[in-house]
Amino acid sequence: xxxxxxxxxxxxxxxxxxxxxxxxxxxxxxxxxxxxxxxxxxxxxxxxxxxxxxxxxxxxxxxxxxxxxxxxxxxxxxxxxxxxxxxxxxxxxxxxxxxxxxxxxxxxxxxxxxxxxxxxxxxxxxxxxxxxxxxxxxxxxxxxxxxxxxxxxxxxxxxxxxxxxxxxxxxxxxxxxxxxxxxxxxxxxxxxxxxxxxxxxxxxxxxxxxxxxxxxxxxxxxxxxxxxxxxxxxxxxxxxxxxxxxxxxxxxxxxxxxxxxxxxxxxxxxxxxxxxxxxxxxxxxxxxxxxxxxxxxxxxxxxxxxxxxxxxxxxxxxxxxxxxxxxxxxxxxxxxxxxxxxxxxxxxxxxxxxxxxxxxxxxxxxxxxxxxxxxxxxxxxxxxxxxxxxxxxxxxxxxxxx
Numbered sequence: 001x002x003x004x005x006x007x008x009x010x011x012x013x014x015x016x017x018x019x020x021x022x023x024x025x026x027x028x029x030x031x032x033x034x035x036x037x038x039x040x041x042x043x044x045x046x047x048x049x050x051x052x053x054x055x056x057x058x059x060x061x062x063x064x065x066x067x068x069x070x071x072x073x074x075x076x077x078x079x080x081x082x083x084x085x086x087x088x089x090x091x092x093x094x095x096x097x098x099x100x101x102x103x104x105x106x107x108x109x110x111x112x113x114x115x116x117x118x119x120x121x122x123x124x125x126x127x128x129x130x131x132x133x134x135x136x137x138x139x140x141x142x143x144x145x146x147x148x149x150x151x152x153x154x155x156x157x158x159x160x161x162x163x164x165x166x167x168x169x170x171x172x173x174x175x176x177x178x179x180x181x182x183x184x185x186x187x188x189x190x191x192x193x194x195x196x197x198x199x200x201x202x203x204x205x206x207x208x209x210x211x212x213x214x215x216x217x218x219x220x221x222x223x224x225x226x227x228x229x230x231x232x233x234x235x236x237x238x239x240x241x242x243x244x245x246x247x248x249x250x251x252x253x254x255x256x257x258x259x260x261x262x263x264x265x266x267x268x269x270x271x272x273x274x275x276x277x278x279x280x281x282x283x284x285x286x287x288x289x290x291x292x293x294x295x296x297x298x299x300x301x302x303x304x305x306x307x308x309x310x311x312x313x314x315x316x317x318x319x320x321x322x323x324x325x326x327x328x329x330x331x332x333x334x335x336x337x338x339x340x341x342x343x344x345x346x347x348x349x350x351x352x353x354x355x356x357x358x359x360x361x362x363x364x365x366x367x368x369x370x371x372x373x374x375x376x377x378x379x380x381x382x383x384x385x386x387x388x389x390x391x392x393x394x395x396x397x398x399x400x401x402x
């Protein structure tokens with residue numbers, strides 16, 4: 001195994017048609033496989049670059065900091081960028097329900113066994129840091145969950161534009177809505193954490209990251225509706241997290257903040273409170289809001305706890321926020337699938353074709369879990385919606401994070 005330490009990759013998050021690695025990293029190469037490690041010795045990427053007697057070439061895998069594995073599918077190359085804004089479509093192998101990716105999952109497991117055989121036989125170090133086997137990786141993810149005292153079942157779809165490289169900070173637990181259709185519920189009632197709790201968690205998380213902290217320039221405030229917390233806690237938490245790692249020494253220059261909101265929290269917050277958020281020292285602030293449907297029948301079917309008029313008012317408020325702020329970009333989500341009302345797509349198409357786009361924000365459309373729509377139909381529907389949308393539109397790719 002050839003070992004290379006402190007390699008410098010790209011410092012941007014632009015999408016490329018070829019495989020690139022970002023940040024500062026260590027690399028181990030053997031049998032045509034490139035194992036990319038973070039600066040704390042955690043396995044981050046596996047790229048089967050060339051064919052061997054053991055492996056086929058051209059497969060790219062990625063592990064999130066929460067220990068979840070993604071496969072970056074390049075087979076949709078001609079349409080991938082239109083579907084998700086990237087040249088490779090990330091597929092969450094840990095969801096366990098993707099039979100069509102069983103071959104890729106088997107290849108990943110084989111590459112991990114290959115990795116474990118090497119790490120266990122030689123106990124390697126890179127630049128003085130112990131290299132972790134898969135058991136060590138699982139232990140690290142468990143430690144992060146203990147520090148955060150929470151899971152992170154989902155992160156905003158906009159995080160795909162930073163390769164899901166976000167520093168998690170839990171400012172609130174649970175969700176106020178708990179909709180019937182939701183497959184990423186945390187299992188807890190909504191609770192706003194105290195600033196003391198949050199500050200302690202930030203410090204412990206920074207220690208957990210260790211030297212790898214230099215590779216993170218974006219923060220995610222969780223869990224599923226951080227915008228609902230008091231504006232002072234929200235702003236102070238984001239500023240504290242930025243001060244802990246975002247000021248100096250970060251390899252990436254652009255600093256971003258990500259969080260979820262809801263139609264309710266959008267309407268509850270005043271424009272002056274959004275201007276307060278806009279004053280935070282980030283370059284871009286992304287708020288993701290689940291509108292889900294503009295059809296009253298569909299809202300009832302999926303159990304959304306607000307009226308159609310609230311959804312429409314939230315969309316109007318979002319336009320106001322975009323015009324009143326410089327950094328805030330609010331993305332909105334809508335559902336796809338047969339478990340919706342008869343007029344769901346009709347009303348969505350009408351809104352997309354007439355929406356007032358102000359140069360900020362995205363629309364994400366998400367297939368409902370349990371839908372019988374095949375990927376072909378989902379893909380066609382996404383591309384059809386995209387063709388009429390005044391706002392940049394992409395597929396919401398569900399990525400379990402921690």
